[in-house]
Amino acid sequence: MSRVHLRKTLLVVLAVAFLAGLIGKVAFTGTEDPTKLNAVKVATAPLVDGDSGDAAWEKATEYEIPLGAVKTGIKAVYTEKDLFILASWNDSTFSIVRGGSWVWDGNAWNSKREGQAEDRIAFFWPINIPDFQSKGCLVKCHPSYGVSGAFLDNPGEKGDMWHMKAARSLGVISQSQSGSPVIGDDHQATAGTFTLVGYIDDKYVTYEDAANLPEDGGRHGDSGSSTYGRNRNKDKTAPLYLEKNPTDYLDAMILRESEVDNGETVEIANATADEINEYWGNYQRLGAVVPERILREPSDSRADVKQAGTWSNGQWTIEIKRALDTGNDDDVQFSDLSLDYLFGVSVMDNAGGDTHIFSGVNSLLFVE
Template sequence: ANKDSTGHDNTYYEDKLAMFWNISTKGFETDGCMIACHLDEPGDKSPGRKYTASPEETIDMWHAKYVRTMPMGVFDDQYVDNNKDPKANEGWGRKNDTAPKGFGYKNNETADKKAPAFMNLHADADDQYYVIPSKKVPFVDNFKEGGVVPGIEISPLAGGRADILARNHYENGTWTLEVMRALKTEGENVETQDIQFTDKGKAYPFGISVFDNSQINHLYHDQPLELKFQ
């Protein structure tokens, strides 16, 4: 496997796309993602290190995970706050939007973590890497050499994590991605977790990063882009 200097994979991983939308973070309009993403912490090799400068500052994070969430038709709606303690939250300041537990994705493994728990009945090329609810059956070791055993069990997201609907298509080496979200979200803690597009006369700065089969390494913009309504 082609792992980077922090030990994270750049070969056997899903494609991803992430977007940062500013909610209340000072400096985002000029610095974009760099204001809060992968900040330097000597000796730390975690995929975290995202955090804002103060409790009053948050960023909305839209995270398309092409194996874990996109087959269910959604981005993972997350946000970033000022937490700098990985013991308090493994992802540092990056957290999931408020949502009920028990939904989304998890590792496909037995309780003792010694074997896969499930597989897809009549799996095809599109779902060979993840177990989907409509085909989920107990794992039977009838795989031949070179076969693919799904490493992830996925299901629809719920609550605040499921605000962003999406669909994607891959053809001729290119992803096409369509995204849809309400201009104004409703629910618990949306004022600190979601960008609200309530003023169509203003520009909304955002940052974007693209991951090519990589866990952390990605392409990104140094300066923010802008969304403007017409």
């Protein structure tokens, strides 16, 4: 099916759903609606640790979102102050290798990992986008503009984007692995259990003039600093830092500012060839590469959305926490619990934002 035909078909399906009353804002009834993601109020919040075993999640009904061959299930609960989302989907590989990750060949560094990106899931919430009810995430997708194609068509419009990035935001706080990891030649895992705790990369999307697009189109980081910086020198010929003795595969694949500050790394510019060969040998034994990013704590509005995720033997499970009302104008606010809140979901399997599977229009409904 051509992209144009697919787009037209999706728009027809969404229009029919709208006419049937399946999307939009409705008055609060306190009763669950099986056509929506029902956020159930709980007295005790779930712990955001990548484990879905909390009692709070047993109170919520799973909402299934069809994303092609990807089976995606979502639950939601809330407290007086916070919204929590649990999402799970099938993915045969744990992918945390970015295209700019580093490999040492004994003489020079190479950072071209063709076809590699990272696993991701993204939630898009319209703040003031009237056409979202009929078009869903297509309001911001303009594939013909490539990586700059995420922007809105009308001045004054804005949407909130929560983006889980397995390599760049998910492991900011901690990481661990267990089981019997199997790491392939492409540095992806096909077995094992990997848990990471960190943040969603919180951004917003606005209108941009299609004739004069910036590199990121209409995507902007929320106010404050992000969860990552570059691990490369000014000449882009080598990483800045290399861990001396990573304890396991996931430790090698995640590099934090705190590890640099604690002396767990060597600065490549000041390292001898023997040191580089020795430390790179540790990466080789673990099946790892040197990550292209250095992770750090985000700040201000960019730190609004906390998350934790676990990939275990072909299944992703993530937990998300955000305040119902952050008070920031770059965020969607869940301040009126009598309304539905529309959203879209997309999943990227070791892929960039221009290659993703996206849902139609979904509704979040708050119930007691």
